[in-house]
Amino acid sequence: xxxELAITSAHPVIVHAGQGNWVxxxxxxxxxxxxxxxxxxxxxxxxxxxxxxxxxxxxxGRSPLDPPWIWDLIYEADRFHGGPILTSVMSAIDMACWxxxxxxxxxxxxxxxxxxxxxxVQLYGRLCRSGSPQENLAGLIGLVREQGYQAIKAGFHVTGxxxxxxxxxxxxxxAQFTQLREALGDGVDLCLDTHAMLAVENVIALAGDxxxxxxxxxxxxxxxxDIEGLRSVRQHxxxxxxxxxxxxxxxxxxPLIEEELVDIIQPDICHCGGVTELxxxxxxxATRGIKVSPHxxxxxxxxxxxxxxxxxxxxxxxxxxxxxxxxxxxxxEIFEEQIEIENGYACLPDRxxxxxxxxxxxxxxxxxxxxxxxxxxxxxxxxxxx
Numbered sequence: 570x571x572x573e574l575a576i577t578s579a580h581p582v583i584v585h586a587g588q589g590n591w592v593x594x595x596x597x598x599x600x601x602x603x604x605x606x607x608x609x610x611x612x613x614x615x616x617x618x619x620x621x622x623x624x625x626x627x628x629x630g631r632s633p634l635d636p637p638w639i640w641d642l643i644y645e646a647d648r649f650h651g652g653p654i655l656t657s658v659m660s661a662i663d664m665a666c667w668x669x670x671x672x673x674x675x676x677x678x679x680x681x682x683x684x685x686x687x688x689x690v691q692l693y694g695r696l697c698r699s700g701s702p703q704e705n706l707a708g709l710i711g712l713v714r715e716q717g718y719q720a721i722k723a724g725f726h727v728t729g730x731x732x733x734x735x736x737x738x739x740x741x742x743x744a745q746f747t748q749l750r751e752a753l754g755d756g757v758d759l760c761l762d763t764h765a766m767l768a769v770e771n772v773i774a775l776a777g778d779x780x781x782x783x784x785x786x787x788x789x790x791x792x793x794x795d796i797e798g799l800r801s802v803r804q805h806x807x808x809x810x811x812x813x814x815x816x817x818x819x820x821x822x823x824p825l826i827e828e829e830l831v832d833i834i835q836p837d838i839c840h841c842g843g844v845t846e847l848x849x850x851x852x853x854x855a856t857r858g859i860k861v862s863p864h865x866x867x868x869x870x871x872x873x874x875x876x877x878x879x880x881x882x883x884x885x886x887x888x889x890x891x892x893x894x895x896x897x898x899x900x901x902e903i904f905e906e907q908i909e910i911e912n913g914y915a916c917l918p919d920r921x922x923x924x925x926x927x928x929x930x931x932x933x934x935x936x937x938x939x940x941x942x943x944x945x946x947x948x949x950x951x952x953x954x955x
Contacts, residue, residue, distance in 0.1 A: 574600040574673065576633055579625035579662065581618035582927065584870070585935040587897035590614035591870045593927065594621045594661040596633060602672050604633065605927055606664030607839050607876070608657035611868040612942050620658035628662070634673065636666040640845045644818075656817040656842050663843025664876050664923065671922035678879040678923055682848060685882045689914040692892040693720035693760060697867035702726070706745060710752050712894050718913040720758035720785060720889055723749070731945045733953040735771050743778050750782045758785035758889070760811075765792040766945075766954045769801050776806040786811040786833050786862070792954060793821075799830050811835050814864035818842050819850050826854050833888055837864040838877045847877070851884040860888040867893035871900060875908055875925050878915050890915070903931045 575598060582593040589611045596604045608617050624643050633639065643659050644650060671678045679685055694712035696705065705726065712718045723745060725738045742761065749759055761784055763772055772790045779787070786809040791798035793815045803810060811833035816822050817840055825831055836850050851861045861884055863877045874892055881887045892915075893900075901907060905926040909916040918924035945953040 573632060574598045574602065574634070574669075575630055576628045579621060579628050579665075581621040582932060583614050583618055583937040584903060584932050585938045586868065586870070586900070589868050589940045590937050592617045592621075592657075592661065593870075593872065594665050595927075596628070596662065596665040596669060598633065598669060600673075602669050604665035604668035604672070604922065605872065605925070606661035606666075606668065606843065607870060607872045608661030609839050609869050609873070610653060610657045612940055613654065613657075614937060614940070616654055617657050617661070620654055621661060624658050624662060633666040633669045636663050636670065636843075637845050639663065639666050640842065651817050651820070653815070653817060653840055657840050660839050660841065660843035660846075663845050664838070664872070667844045667876075667879075668922040675921050677918050677920060678844065678876075679882040679917055682844075682880065682883040685917065686885050686887065687882060689911075689916055690878050690881045690887070691720065691889040691914055692718065692910065693722055693758065693889045694718035694894040694913075695722045695867070695891055697893045697896050699726050702741065702745065706748055706752075709749060713753055713757055716894060716913075717911075718892075718894070719756070720760065720913070721749075722760035722762055722788070722891065724762040724764060727943075727945060731943055731953075733766060733945050733947055735767055738767065739771060739775050739778070742775060746779055746782050746784070755783070759783075760785045760788060762788040763790055764955070765789045769795075769798045773802055773805045776802070776808040780806070780808055784808055788812065788835065789814065796824060796830070799825075800828070803830050809833060811862060813837075814840070814866075816841065818846055819853055822850050822853065826857050826859060829857050829859065831859065833860045833862050835862050835864040835891075837869075838880070839869055839873050844876055844880055847880045848884065851880065851886060855884070855886040858886070860886050862888040863890055865891040865893065867896050869893070871904060871908060872923065872925050874915075875918065875923055878908070878917070879923065882917050899931060899935055903928055903935070
């Protein structure tokens with residue numbers, strides 16, 4: 570292998586994902602080593618792809634073997650730092666650079682990040698479809714009894730008209746989680762995602778009613794910009810709180826960590842800044858005893874899952890990893906390899922780099938398709954949070 574290598578190109582790849590699109594970057598080098606990364610952001614596929622092409626101009630001719638240096642280069646080269654578009658682009662490029670480093674060194678990425686803290690990574694299942702309350706309940710129970718997850722996360726269903734009735738959501742959540750606890754017993758971790766759709770006083774009331782069910786965590790109780798609302802929820806409930814999927818870089822997480830406003834942070838490896846920044850954020854949270862449970866929705870591919878697993882293996886304060894459980898079948902077909910999962914745990918990969926290779930023949934069968942998110946509305950007709 571050559572002592573050094575240089576980037577020759579960086580180009581985006583968009584793959585239709587059933588609902589939305591996955592966005593990948595392929596970084597090629599003069600040594601013939603190719604790295605892949607992911608920056609999927611639902612509803613913004615072409616925007617992210619354009620951002621990858623723009624950032625690629627900074628990369629050609631440079632070495633990919635120091636991903637944190639590349640991270641700083643892209644971040645500092647743009648005077649308008651941060652934001653979900655730029656950091657999703659950076660995340661994809663960072664993952665791809667780590668993929669190249671691992672292939673160059675002939676080591677899996679987790680071995681390059683330091684001594685592993687665990688031999689396997691716990692996953693929690695997420696049902697990625699909406700049906701009737703009975704269908705959703707059966708699907709969630711099936712994640713445990715049929716697929717072997719020992720922890721699951723559920724949200725709540727909004728009608729096809731997009732109407733948000735907070736009282737009805739409250740009642741449905743209490744009913745659903747009571748039934749889940751009765752069906753699954755105390756040995757399964759239950760997590761609730763409120764998507765920051767409830768008013769502060771309503772999420773506090775919901776947390777109070779769910780407290781006897783011993784949730785593992787209540788996710789995103791308020792929007793990311795509402796720090797005062799998060800303080801209020803923190804003061805009025807002892808249910809473990811989690812948030813962070815819409816925060817970018819360690820600078821976005823700093824207020825939560827410094828004030829210890831949550832028990833668990835949930836950086837998303839496709840948005841927070843990639844492998845490099847997820848590790849930095851986790852290390853920063855560890856200084857305050859805050860756990861890390863990386864966000865990983867169905868709008869991300871298995872590459873995001875795999876990249877997260879590499880980081881999960883090496884952080885002392887890891888809790889569990891989100892894993893979409895019901896997705897289009899080509900989610901698994903677009904890669905030559907698969908994540909090895911046993912009884913709700915992911916095995917650490919032993920392949921060099923991130924350990925997944927895109928199959929161009931399958932990718933070409935699922936070209937970009939436009940996607941528009943569902944709009945939600947309050948009872949008075951005003952737009953609701955999504």
